[in-house]
Amino acid sequence: MSADGAAQTHAQSQKLLELLGMERMSLSSKPREAQDSTEKWMRYLGFPGGILLFLLILYLPPGAGLSASAQAGAACFALALVWWVTEPFPTYVTSLVLMFLLLVTRVANDKTIMYVLGMDVIWLNLLAFILSSMLVKVRLAKRMALWLILRFGKNASHALLAFLILHMALAPLIPATAARAVMTLPLMVVVAAIYGATEDSNNNFGRNLLLLNLCGISILSSMTMTGSAANLIAVGMIQTMADQRVYYVDWVKVGTPIAVTTMFVMWWVGQKVIFRIPKDERVPQLEGGLGLVKDQYEALGPLTKPEKKAIAIFSLVLALWMTDIFHMEWFGVEISAPFAALLGAVIVLFPRYGVLQWSEAEIPWHLLIFSAGAYAGGLALDDTGAAAWGVKVLFGSFDLKSVPFGVAYTIVIAVMMYSHLLTTSKTVRTLIMLPIIITLAKSLGWNPISFALPAALCIDWVVGLPISGKPNVILFSTNQYSVGDNFRYGITACTVGVVLLVLSAMTWFHWIGLTPAFWATAP
Amino acid sequence: MRSLAILVLALACGAAQALEIRRYETRIDVDRDGAALATASVDLAGAAAGRFRLPVGFAKLADFRPGEASPGVSLAAKGNADGAWVEVELPDGVPSETTLGFSFRANGVLFVPKPEAGQKATLPKGSRLLRHRFVNTQEAPIARYAATVLFPPEVIAHRVNEQLPRPGRKEFAPRVELDRFDGRQGARLQLANLRQGDRTSMELEIVDERRSAVWLLLLVPLAAGYLFFFRDLVRPPRPS
Numbered sequence: 001m002s003a004d005g006a007a008q009t010h011a012q013s014q015k016l017l018e019l020l021g022m023e024r025m026s027l028s029s030k031p032r033e034a035q036d037s038t039e040k041w042m043r044y045l046g047f048p049g050g051i052l053l054f055l056l057i058l059y060l061p062p063g064a065g066l067s068a069s070a071q072a073g074a075a076c077f078a079l080a081l082v083w084w085v086t087e088p089f090p091t092y093v094t095s096l097v098l099m100f101l102l103l104v105t106r107v108a109n110d111k112t113i114m115y116v117l118g119m120d121v122i123w124l125n126l127l128a129f130i131l132s133s134m135l136v137k138v139r140l141a142k143r144m145a146l147w148l149i150l151r152f153g154k155n156a157s158h159a160l161l162a163f164l165i166l167h168m169a170l171a172p173l174i175p176a177t178a179a180r181a182v183m184t185l186p187l188m189v190v191v192a193a194i195y196g197a198t199e200d201s202n203n204n205f206g207r208n209l210l211l212l213n214l215c216g217i218s219i220l221s222s223m224t225m226t227g228s229a230a231n232l233i234a235v236g237m238i239q240t241m242a243d244q245r246v247y248y249v250d251w252v253k254v255g256t257p258i259a260v261t262t263m264f265v266m267w268w269v270g271q272k273v274i275f276r277i278p279k280d281e282r283v284p285q286l287e288g289g290l291g292l293v294k295d296q297y298e299a300l301g302p303l304t305k306p307e308k309k310a311i312a313i314f315s316l317v318l319a320l321w322m323t324d325i326f327h328m329e330w331f332g333v334e335i336s337a338p339f340a341a342l343l344g345a346v347i348v349l350f351p352r353y354g355v356l357q358w359s360e361a362e363i364p365w366h367l368l369i370f371s372a373g374a375y376a377g378g379l380a381l382d383d384t385g386a387a388a389w390g391v392k393v394l395f396g397s398f399d400l401k402s403v404p405f406g407v408a409y410t411i412v413i414a415v416m417m418y419s420h421l422l423t424t425s426k427t428v429r430t431l432i433m434l435p436i437i438i439t440l441a442k443s444l445g446w447n448p449i450s451f452a453l454p455a456a457l458c459i460d461w462v463v464g465l466p467i468s469g470k471p472n473v474i475l476f477s478t479n480q481y482s483v484g485d486n487f488r489y490g491i492t493a494c495t496v497g498v499v500l501l502v503l504s505a506m507t508w509f510h511w512i513g514l515t516p517a518f519w520a521t522a523p
Numbered sequence: 524m525r526s527l528a529i530l531v532l533a534l535a536c537g538a539a540q541a542l543e544i545r546r547y548e549t550r551i552d553v554d555r556d557g558a559a560l561a562t563a564s565v566d567l568a569g570a571a572a573g574r575f576r577l578p579v580g581f582a583k584l585a586d587f588r589p590g591e592a593s594p595g596v597s598l599a600a601k602g603n604a605d606g607a608w609v610e611v612e613l614p615d616g617v618p619s620e621t622t623l624g625f626s627f628r629a630n631g632v633l634f635v636p637k638p639e640a641g642q643k644a645t646l647p648k649g650s651r652l653l654r655h656r657f658v659n660t661q662e663a664p665i666a667r668y669a670a671t672v673l674f675p676p677e678v679i680a681h682r683v684n685e686q687l688p689r690p691g692r693k694e695f696a697p698r699v700e701l702d703r704f705d706g707r708q709g710a711r712l713q714l715a716n717l718r719q720g721d722r723t724s725m726e727l728e729i730v731d732e733r734r735s736a737v738w739l740l741l742l743v744p745l746a747a748g749y750l751f752f753f754r755d756l757v758r759p760p761r762p763s
Binding site for chain 1: 680732743
């Protein structure tokens with residue numbers, strides 16, 4: 001190795017050590033550099049491409065039932081989507097452009113757009129980042145990450161598996177996906193750094209780690225019907241509209257095998273096919289390897305007082321997140337996820353007895369602005385009826401009257417799965433899609449639950465874009481992957497899900513009486 | 524004698540309470556000038572001889588024309604400062620299930636609200652409002668009410684400003700549905716089970732179907748300018 005090469009490796013190792021020290025664990029707002037010539041061309045053509053799509057949608061002849069504001073909203077969202085994916089601007093600048101466009105095209109008024117910054121999801125992000133800063137400052141995150149690596153991280157594949165198992169354990173306990181994302185984010189950043197993935201120098205381990213976590217957080221919520229509020233809404237709709245009760249165990253029987261199998265498939269496919277991890281990146285990239293990790297871990301010594309405080313505060317917040325269904329009975333009021341985090345933040349920042357000062361809290365405002373723009377765009381699509389119109393047109397374009405059950409089922413599942421790209425709210429998507437699916441099943445002569453329950457399992461699979469869900473926004477802030485990477489990985493996961501749901505309808509779902517024979521024709 | 528009187532009264536009340544409006548549909552065909560021709564069709568069940576006021580959801584009715592109905596059924600447009608209604612008189616021997624029909628013209632269905640003195644305009648130039656409010660002012664419940672508004676050619680709804688009451692937890696259809704009716708853009712307000720005093724309403728902003736070319740004139744040069752001024756993004760690096 002030349003002297004220059006050795007110096008470069010040493011410098012990189014020093015940088016990783018700094019990161020491991022967590023002093024620089026900040027979520028940078030600087031724009032991500034284009035990685036190759038394809039990305040450069042995407043950035044160059046993305047700007048006019050977004051404008052072209054905007055004009056095309058805006059000047060299309062009005063569709064039946066589509067209001068002018070819905071059409072304009074779809075045009076604005078399409079422009080922003082192209083710019084978010086191709087990144088001619090940083091994503092938060094695109095969000096600001098989108099907010100301005102929504103106003104001047106009269107899709108939404110100024111208050112509606114600006115109030116988005118006060119939404120519970122934005123507050124949850126802000127407060128959760130204060131808690132996350134606490135974990136970083138007291139070095140608890142470092143301790144946990146080093147332990148994780150020493151225990152499971154001898155190679156990349158095991159490190160990824162450790163996170164997958166962690167999320168399988170957390171998902172049934174903490175329904176709030178953003179909370180799970182924030183809890184595990186510092187661990188992800190440190191483990192990624194140990195394997196040489198930083199925001200300045202992305203690699204395939206980092207992409208796999210962050211995107212596997214992203215999928216784990218969202219998809220594993222579909223293991224149980226209490227995994228998200230939208231799941232419960234779907235269960236309510238099935239009971240009201242289809243007059244069929246879905247019990248907890250019914251959901252687990254169909255939801256858990258699909259979600260868990262998909263995650264194991266993605267764990268393997270991610271590192272072997274989508275973002276193949278080269279052999280030399282499959283081991284920790286620190287100079288000194290695992291020995292250094294062990295030294296660092298031992299240097300931490302026993303738990304310090306601030307660490308114990310942090311554990312106590314985080315446990316309190318965690319307990320409130322996990323017990324939300326009992327709050328009304330216990331306290332006479334429900335302490336929602338943002339308010340549980342708010343209580344934690346108050347204790348964290350408490351003068352003299354807290355563990356953090358405001359100036360030490362790492363709050364990524366650029367991320368909050370990005371989220372606000374994304375939610376403003378998503379809300380505009382929902383409020384103007386553009387999303388509902390799109391779904392109706394999509395279903396209306398298929399003639400499902402004369403096809404066997406399996407064909408109609410596959411189309412319904414695919415539309416439900418990929419429709420998350422059109423909206424930013426699981427709840428709104430459920431409210432739009434489930435009634436249509438139940439009505440469709442009835443009109444085709446099938447038992448509504450045979451379409452509705454498998455479709456409801458897709459509700460939480462919001463993994464296609466950084467704006468598709470709360471955890472997506474949080475994990476995207478690490479700058480470890482591009483919008484294109486997210487799309488590629490997320491759509492693969494969704495496709496695996498569709499295939500598994502279709503295979504299940506041919507076998508497992510049919511055996512337990514949920515679906516009729518796959519090739520059966522309508523009675 | 525007293526018992527007999529109570530029995531007769533009870534029977535009379537029973538007959539009156541049995542009247543139900545199964546379906547009340549109004550088609551409102553709006554002209555370019557904002558005036559409209561409304562055609563209503565009302566299915567009654569449990570009809571008996573008597574008189575009642577049928578609400579119409581308009582302030583004034585002009586050119587009122589009763590449609591075909593059972594013999595002896597009389598319909599007349601009435602109104603006062605509070606609004607207009609149709610006075611329905613059902614003769615003896617009217618079939619229990621009867622359909623009423625009538626049409627009328629109404630002005631100002633599309634309108635531009637005038638701002639109060641010193642207040643800012645709330646609508647851009649070219650936009651108009653369409654407002655329809657219906658209150659069930661009579662005793663008989665209305666099982667299904669629907670008002671379908673057909674917009675004049677070459678205009679569309681910009682947005683639905685108001686749709687009341689908000690759909691309940693068990694209602695999955697929107698209160699106001701935008702769609703194409705008989706080949707024309709329009710909106711349908713619908714509500715089921717209106718008891719006396721229940722109301723439903725919609726307000727839409729109506730705009731020209733053709734979009735202003737301003738976006739085209741603004742954004743095409745901007746895109747072209749970007750391609751020119753940012754061409755260095757994809758220029759191959761010069762050899763040093």
